[in-house]
Amino acid sequence: MNDIDLQYTTPEEAAAKAGVLIESLPWLQRFRDQIIVIKYGGNAMVSEELQESFAQDIAYLRFVGVKPVVVHGGGPQISKMLDRLSIESEFKGGYRVTSTEAIDVVRMVLTGQINPQLVARINAYGPFATGLSGEDAGLFGGRRRGVVIDGTEHDLGHVGDVVEVDPQPVHDQLDAGRIPVVSSIAPDLDNPGHSLNVNADAAAAALATALGATKLVVLTDVPGLYADWPNRDSLVSHLTSTDLRAMLPKLESGMIPKMQACLDAVDGGVDTAAIIDGRQPHSVLVEVFTAQGIGTEVVAG
Ligand SMILES: Nc1ncnc2c1ncn2[C@@H]1O[C@H](COP(=O)(O)OP(=O)(O)O)[C@@H](O)[C@H]1O
Numbered sequence: 001m002n003d004i005d006l007q008y009t010t011p012e013e014a015a016a017k018a019g020v021l022i023e024s025l026p027w028l029q030r031f032r033d034q035i036i037v038i039k040y041g042g043n044a045m046v047s048e049e050l051q052e053s054f055a056q057d058i059a060y061l062r063f064v065g066v067k068p069v070v071v072h073g074g075g076p077q078i079s080k081m082l083d084r085l086s087i088e089s090e091f092k093g094g095y096r097v098t099s100t101e102a103i104d105v106v107r108m109v110l111t112g113q114i115n116p117q118l119v120a121r122i123n124a125y126g127p128f129a130t131g132l133s134g135e136d137a138g139l140f141g142g143r144r145r146g147v148v149i150d151g152t153e154h155d156l157g158h159v160g161d162v163v164e165v166d167p168q169p170v171h172d173q174l175d176a177g178r179i180p181v182v183s184s185i186a187p188d189l190d191n192p193g194h195s196l197n198v199n200a201d202a203a204a205a206a207l208a209t210a211l212g213a214t215k216l217v218v219l220t221d222v223p224g225l226y227a228d229w230p231n232r233d234s235l236v237s238h239l240t241s242t243d244l245r246a247m248l249p250k251l252e253s254g255m256i257p258k259m260q261a262c263l264d265a266v267d268g269g270v271d272t273a274a275i276i277d278g279r280q281p282h283s284v285l286v287e288v289f290t291a292q293g294i295g296t297e298v299v300a301g
C-alpha cells in the first residue's frame with residue numbers, strides 16, 4: 001500500500017479537487033454494485049507506469065463499490081516470446097494464425113505470465129484480485145474459426161470464438177468481493193484437452209454479456225474509433241449500434257474485432273461499450289467517472 005501523501009493544499013486547490021470529486025457523484029451512484037468489464041490490451045501494458053495506473057484504477061473502482069472484471073490480452077508480449085523462441089507467427093484479418101507450437105506459447109504468456117503480473121499489481125492495493133483463465137471451471141467454451149479475406153476463407157489454426165460462457169465462476173469471485181482477472185484462452189469444445197487462442201476483445205464482450213455487465217471498456221493504443229482512418233480529425237465520440245453496424249464492413253483489421261466486440265456487447269444487453277486510449281494514464285477512471293468520458297462510446301439504438 002502507498003503511503004498517504006500529506007502535502008499542503010491552498011484553498012483554491014482544495015476547491016478544484018472537490019470539484020473533480022463531486023463531478024464523479026452521479027457516476028458513483030450509477031455504477032455502485034454494477035459490473036464493469038474492462039478489456040486490457042497488450043499495447044496498454046507496455047510501461048511500468050501504465051500498468052501501475054491501470055492497477056490503481058481497478059483498485060479504485062473496487063473501493064468505491066463498483067464490481068470490476070478484467071479480461072486481458074497480450075498480443076505484443078506473445079509476439080515477443082514467439083520471436084525469442086523462433087516460432088513464426090503472422091496475422092490474418094486481425095487474428096494470429098496459431099500453430100500447435102504457438103498455442104502453448106500463447107497460453108504460457110497469457111495465463112502464466114501476464115495474468116499473475118496483473119493480479120500482483122492490483123493486490124498491492126488490497127487482497128482483491130484473483131486470476132482466472134477462460135479454461136477454469138467451464139468459464140469459456142470455444143470453437144475453431146477461420147477468417148474470410150477478400151471472399152477467400154483462411155484457416156487460422158488453433159484460433160476460436162467463445163461460443164459458450166458460464167459466468168458462475170466469475171460471479172462466485174465477485175460475490176466474495178474479489179476482482180476477477182481473466183486470460184483470453186478457451187478450451188476447444190470439439191477437441192477436449194486442447195486450447196484455443198481467442199481474441200481478447202471478443203472474449204471480453206462475451207463475458208460482459210453473460211455477466212449482465214452495465215459497461216464494457218476496451219483499452220487500446222489509439223484515442224478511439226476514427227470514421228475515416230487514418231484522418232486524425234475523424235474521431236467518433238458517440239455512435240449507436242445501427243451506425244456501427246453500417247461502418248463495420250469498411251473498417252481495417254485491428255479495429256474489426258474491437259468494434260465487433262462492442263457491437264456484440266451492446267446487442268447482448270450491455271448499456272455502453274467504450275473504446276479508450278490505454279496509453280493515457282488513468283484513462284479507465286476518466287471514462288467511468290466523468291461526464292464526457294474519453295474515446296468512442298457505443299450505445300444501443
Ligand atoms: N478506423 C480506425 N480507427 C482507429 N484505429 C484503427 C482504425 N482502423 C485501423 N486502426 C488500427 O487499429 C489499431 C488497434 O488495433 P490493435 O492493434 O489490434 O489493438 P490492441 O492491441 O489494443 O487490441 C490502431 O492502433 C490502429 O492502427
Ligand SMILES: CC(=O)N[C@@H](CCC(=O)OP(=O)(O)O)C(=O)O
Pocket residue numbers: 040041042043072073074075076078094095096106159160184197198199200201
Ligand atoms: C486470435 C488472436 O489474435 N489472439 C490474440 C490474443 C491476445 C490479444 O487479443 O491481445 P491484445 O488484446 O493485446 O491484442 C493474439 O494472439 O495476439
